[in-house]
Amino acid sequence: MxxxxxxxxxxxxxxxxxxxxxxxxxxxxxxxxxxxxxxxxxxxxxxxxxxxxxxxxxxxxxxxxxxxxxxxxxxxxxxxPWVPETPLAQAQMLAWMFFEQNRHEPVIAVRASLNCYPHLADQATPEVMARLADEGHAILSVMENALAHSPWFAGDAPTLADIALYGYTHTAGSRGGFDMVRFPRLAAWCARIAALPGYRGLDADA
Amino acid sequence: MxxxxxxxxxxxxxxxxxxxxxxxxxxxxxxxxxxxxxxxxxxxxxxxxxxxxxxxxxxxxxxxxxxxxxxxxxxxxxxxPWVPETPLAQAQMLAWMFFEQNRHEPVIAVRASLNCYPHLADQATPEVMARLADEGHAILSVMENALAHSPWFAGDAPTLADIALYGYTHTAGSRGGFDMVRFPRLAAWCARIAALPGYRGLDADA
CATH class of the missing domain: 3.40.30.10 (Glutaredoxin)
Known part of the structure; x- marks a missing residue:
């Protein structure tokens, strides 16, 4: 490869x-x-x-x-090490990845797009932005609660689930306009990912 | 289990x-x-x-x-046999499953819900239903094109990708109101799934 x-x-x-x-x-x-x-x-x-x-x-x-x-x-x-070995652990990792694509990305990423891409600005009505804010805070709460039990989303070590969730979560405040002060565990988790050896930020290629 | x-x-x-x-x-x-x-x-x-x-x-x-x-x-x-063995074949299967959760379900299933669930009827405005129809027909076209090369979505045999895609596709006409006459390969694929030994219809538990 x-x-x-x-x-x-x-x-x-x-x-x-x-x-x-x-x-x-x-x-x-x-x-x-x-x-x-x-x-x-x-x-x-x-x-x-x-x-x-x-x-x-x-x-x-x-x-x-x-x-x-x-x-x-x-x-x-x-x-x-980013993929666990047992079918159950893999399924628990995939559950967060499907959650991200079905429930998180269509809200968190979409609100950020409406904020940041000029060609979408006409879709960013106050009603739409308020609805996406409410839905996004609920999604982020599900994540915050999950981190009460573990430093990572699927098991004791970081997996693909953490990378998938990090993609749009780490800019949910700066780009999406979500109130991240409500989610201290998510802030600490983002810091853990950014401290991983080899980490590369989103803007490194922008 | x-x-x-x-x-x-x-x-x-x-x-x-x-x-x-x-x-x-x-x-x-x-x-x-x-x-x-x-x-x-x-x-x-x-x-x-x-x-x-x-x-x-x-x-x-x-x-x-x-x-x-x-x-x-x-x-x-x-x-x-529903999960292929190589990482590449697994990834190709998972690609359709993520496609389904991120792009298919939020359009095909949502339009069906707006059609079928009375408590959502006030959201089913003509504008929303027309937009979902256009987006859904584009999604179904991606699937129709993929079946030009294979009877199943990920390889020569049915996989989890076929089950995941079948969930909302087989009722896209009856519940979602999509024009399935445009998609003859999808109709044949649905018939292949319904002919599998042990097949159980959606309404068997409804």
């Missing part, structure tokens, strides 16, 4: 998750940045490099293209 | 996915039905039986509670 090419959006948390794991694994790869609304993104779509129409997409040396950040994390994490 | 208890919503596709896999595996379990807005659902939440606040939830004999339909499928599918 040394000749990997990653099509990713520098400003996107979903893309960042993959770049973060690759950094933590010290895994070399070729990065093709495709920012939102950029000619590079249009070209990547036109060339068939994004089969499911979305970023990130990992291109393997044999030509296989893997889509969906969670699936890419799974592939890259195999055989590393 | 013989003394499993499943808290599930009879009318929900997410819950149905788990019941369908258990039926296909001929795996016995105790079913605790918790329909939307029912006293049983309120009781299950109050008793702490749904740690992430949602159905389905699988209770294992040792007291462990597993949430998120995709994670439950992963746990139950281990060691069966």
């Amino acid at each position: 040394t000749d990997l090419a990653l099509y990713s959006m520098p400003s996107s948390g979903n893309s960042y998750k993959v770049r973060l794991l690759l950094a933590l694994l010290e895994h070399p790869y070729r990065h093709i940045p495709c920012e939102a609304n950029s000619p590079a993104l249009a070209q990547a779509k036109a060339d068939g490099h994004l089969p499911l129409g979305k970023l990130p997409a990992l291109h393997l040396p044999d030509g296989t293209i893997l889509s969906e950040s969670g699936a890419i994390l799974w592939y890259l994490g195999q055989g590393t | 013989t003394d499993l208890a499943l808290y599930s919503m009879p009318s929900s596709g997410n819950s149905y996915k788990v019941r369908l896999l258990l039926a296909l595996l001929e795996h016995p379990y105790r079913h605790i039905p918790c329909e939307a807005n029912s006293p049983a659902l309120a009781q299950a939440k109050a008793d702490g039986h749904l740690p992430l606040g949602k159905l389905p939830a699988l209770h294992l004999p040792d007291g462990t509670i597993l949430s998120e339909s995709g994670a439950i499928l992963w746990y139950l599918g281990q060691g069966t």
Whole structure:
């Protein structure tokens, strides 16, 4: 897996998750940045490099293209300490990854997008932003409660679940406008991730 | 895994996915039905039986509670032909499962809910329903195109990806009001799943 090419959006948390794991694994790869609304993104779509129409997409040396950040994390994490070994522990990790994609990202990331991307500003009505704030605080509360029992989301060590959840949670205050003062355990967990050897911030590629 | 208890919503596709896999595996379990807005659902939440606040939830004999339909499928599918063996094939399966939870379910299932649940009827404005129809037909087109190359979504045999996608796709016409005549490969794929030995329909528990 040394000749990997990653099509990713520098400003996107979903893309960042993959770049973060690759950094933590010290895994070399070729990065093709495709920012939102950029000619590079249009070209990547036109060339068939994004089969499911979305970023990130990992291109393997044999030509296989893997889509969906969670699936890419799974592939890259195999055989590393980032994936636990038992089916139950794997399922508990995957539960948080599905939670993130189904309930967290459509609220936390969407509110951040409406705040930060000028071309979406007309959708950011006060009603929508207030609803997303309420829903997001409820989601973040579920996470805060889970950290009462463990420093990491799935077991005693960091797993792909932590990387997946970190992607949009660590900017939920700065980009999403969520009130993170309510969630001290999440703040401490974010600090633990940022202190991991090899950690690379979202803005390193922006 | 013989003394499993499943808290599930009879009318929900997410819950149905788990019941369908258990039926296909001929795996016995105790079913605790918790329909939307029912006293049983309120009781299950109050008793702490749904740690992430949602159905389905699988209770294992040792007291462990597993949430998120995709994670439950992963746990139950281990060691069966429903989960492929290589990390790449697993990742390709998981990609469709994440696609389903992030892009398919929030559109296909949500439009069906707005159509079918009386307590949501006030949200089903013409504008919302038209937007969900457009988005859903685009999602279904991605699936239709994928079936041009294979009878199943991840490889030559059915996997958890097919069960996850089937949950809300097979009722996208009847409940969601999507125009399924446009998607003949999806119709044939639905028929292949319904012909699998042990198949159990959504309404068997409703």
